[in-house]
Amino acid sequence: MAAFLSGCAEAEFSTVRDYCGVTDSVLSKTVASLEKAGYVSVRKGYFGKRPRTWLALTLTGREALASHLAALEALAGAARRAGAEVPGAGGAEGERE
Numbered sequence: 001m002a003a004f005l006s007g008c009a010e011a012e013f014s015t016v017r018d019y020c021g022v023t024d025s026v027l028s029k030t031v032a033s034l035e036k037a038g039y040v041s042v043r044k045g046y047f048g049k050r051p052r053t054w055l056a057l058t059l060t061g062r063e064a065l066a067s068h069l070a071a072l073e074a075l076a077g078a079a080r081r082a083g084a085e086v087p088g089a090g091g092a093e094g095e096r097e
Contacts, residue, residue: 001016001020001027001030001031001034001055002034002039002040002057002061002064002065003065004016004019004020005040005055005056005057005061006057006062006065009056010043010054010055010056011054011055011056012052012053012054012055013027013031013052013053013054013055016055031055034061037060038058038060038061039057039058039060039061039064040055040056040057040058040061041055041056041058042054042055043055043056
């Protein structure tokens with residue numbers, strides 16, 4: 001959800017729900033937790049006569065996502081380096097032989 005929201009200023013609740021492939025309940029609980037942490041902001045309003053909820057990643061949320069992605073990249077890099085140092089660790093091609 002955070003990755004999706006990082007690509008836009010804000011998105012309607014139903015759009016995020018559909019993109020993530022989760023139920024209203026699951027997204028609502030996730031949003032509540034992330035809002036409490038200061039990562040997501042929630043704006044409620046109307047589109048015509050219909051109530052709508054819009055979600056946005058806050059600056060704190062964007063920074064947390066960037067930090068998380070950097071940590072994952074570092075972990076992946078360490079795994080690649082470790083694999084390169086092990087003799088006979090040829091990756092997928094070596095496993096087929």
